[in-house]
Amino acid sequence: MVSKEEIIDFIKNGGAHYLNDLSIECIIFGYHDQELKILLGRHSSGDWALPWAYIKKEETLQSAAERILKERTSLENIFLQQFHTFGDSQVRLAGALNTLAPPEIATEFGEDNWLLKRKVSVGYYALIDYTKAEVKAEFPFEEFQWHSISSVPTLIFDHKEMLEKALLTLRNQIHLQPVGSNLLPEKFTLPEIHVLYETILNKTLDRRNFPKKLLSLGVIEKLSEKRKIGQHRSPFLYKFNKEKYGEALEEGMVLAF
Amino acid sequence: MVSKEEIIDFIKNGGAHYLNDLSIECIIFGYHDQELKILLGRHSSGDWALPWAYIKKEETLQSAAERILKERTSLENIFLQQFHTFGDSQVRLAGALNTLAPPEIATEFGEDNWLLKRKVSVGYYALIDYTKAEVKAEFPFEEFQWHSISSVPTLIFDHKEMLEKALLTLRNQIHLQPVGSNLLPEKFTLPEIHVLYETILNKTLDRRNFPKKLLSLGVIEKLSEKRKIGQHRSPFLYKFNKEKYGEALEEGMVLAF
DNA sequence: AATTTATTTAGTAATATTTACGCATTGAAA
C-alpha cells in the first residue's frame, strides 16, 4: 500500500533515482489448462497493461527485470530473456504515455517533469510455472490477472505490439532452444507439452510424431508413473533431462516443426 | 569538420537535444575477399570503437540507426536489425564511458553533465555490400576502417561484447532467414556464398551439398554466365531470387546446417 | 603441344529424418 504522499514524492523526485528515458516492460508467460497465458495488470484508470517499471539509476537492466518479476510473482531464478527495445511508436515519442502523469501534472509539477519525458522500453519475456506464481499488485496497478493469449483485453500504450513481438520471438526461438522446462511442472504428460508447442507455434503437430522428436533429442524422458485422467487411458508422465536440456539451450539446436 | 566551439556547445548543451540515458551502437558487417568484415572507427584518443551516436529526443530508434549508417557509409535502405540492448557492464554503469567527456569535464562542465550519465545502448547490426560503401568519419571519430572479424583490434567500452553478441545473433538468425542478399553483389559464385555461410556459422559445410540446399529452397538461381578466375574452371554466377528470398525472410524457414 | 595442377561442376548411394497414418489398449460413463 502506497500513501498519497509517497506517490507525490515519486512524481516530483523520482527523476533523481530512476533513468528518465527508459522503462522496462515484462511479458510474463505461464501455461495452464493447455493454454498459454500472460499476466496483465489493471491501472486505477481501468486500463490493462503489461507489468512495467522504471529502472533505478544504479540498477542493471537484468536486475531491474528480475525485480519486476519478483514483485509481481514472488518468483526468483526464472527464465528471463530480453527480446526487443521499443521506442518508435507515436505513443512513446509523444511522451504522453504515462497514466501516472495525467495532463494536470504539467501544471502541478512542471512541464519538464521526468514522467512527461519520452520513455524507451526494454522488453523482456519470462516463462514461469503458473502453479508457483503468487501474483500481487502494487502502485500503479490495482490488480493483476492471468489472461489467455487468445483473449487479451485492450492494452494501453504499445503493449499490444510488445506482446505480439514477444510471441513472435518465442515462436522463432523455439526452433533454436527447447521450451517447456520453465512453463511445465516437473512431471508432465505428452499432451501437455504437445499442446504447449502447438500453442506457441500456432500450428498443428502430429500427435504421434511430435514425441519422437523430443525423445530423439533426449530433452525429455519417460517415467513409469502415469496420471489418471478419468475415463480414458492414463498417460505416462515425462520429465526434462536437465543435462540434455541444458546442452540444447547452450549449444543451440535447429528444430523444424 | 567540427570546430572546437561546436564541440564545446555539444558537450554543454547537447543534453537538451539528445536522450541522456541512451545511445545507439551499430555493427556494420560487410563481406569482401571471402572474409566477413566490420567497420570500426578510431577516436582521437587512438581507441577503436563501433560506430555509435546519441539519439535525438524526437528521433525514432530506427531512424537514428539509419542516420548513423548513412553518415558512416553513405548508404540508405539497407538491412538493419536491432539485436540487443546493453546496459549492464561495469563500464556502462559507471558512466565513465565517454571519451568525449574525460575527467576534466566534471570540473569544467559540472558533474551532472549529460555526458557523464550512464548510457544504455541499443545495438543494431547492418549487412551491407562492401563495394557500395563510401566510408567517412566525423567527430568524434578521426577515421574508419574495415577489419576482418578474425583480426579485430582492442575495442573500447563493451564493444567487444557487443560485436560477439551481434555475431551470435547473426549466426542464430541464419537458421531462420536466408542471408547474403545484402552482403553479396547482385551476381556471385557458389564459392562466395559458401564461404560467407561458413564464416558466419564458423563451421565447415560440404561444398557439394551446400548449394543443393539453397537451390532446393529456391532462394538462389543459376545463371548461364560464368566468371573467369584464372587458371581454373570458371564457376557459374548465381543471383538471388527476390521473390523466394523475400518469402523466406517474411514467413521464416528453419534450416539446419 | 602435352602435361600438370587445382578449382569447380555434377553427380550417386547410403543413411537419417520426416510425414502420414492405423490399430490396440485403456478406463470411466452410459
Add this chain to the structure above:
DNA sequence: TTTCAATGCGTAAATATTACTAAATAAATT
C-alpha cells in the same frame, strides 16, 4: 456389457541429409 475417446505404439513411404568420387575445365608449366 457396450460405448466413447484419449493415449500408446507402432509401420511404411517420402524426403532430406550426409558422405563422397570422378569429370570438366583453364591457365601455368614443361
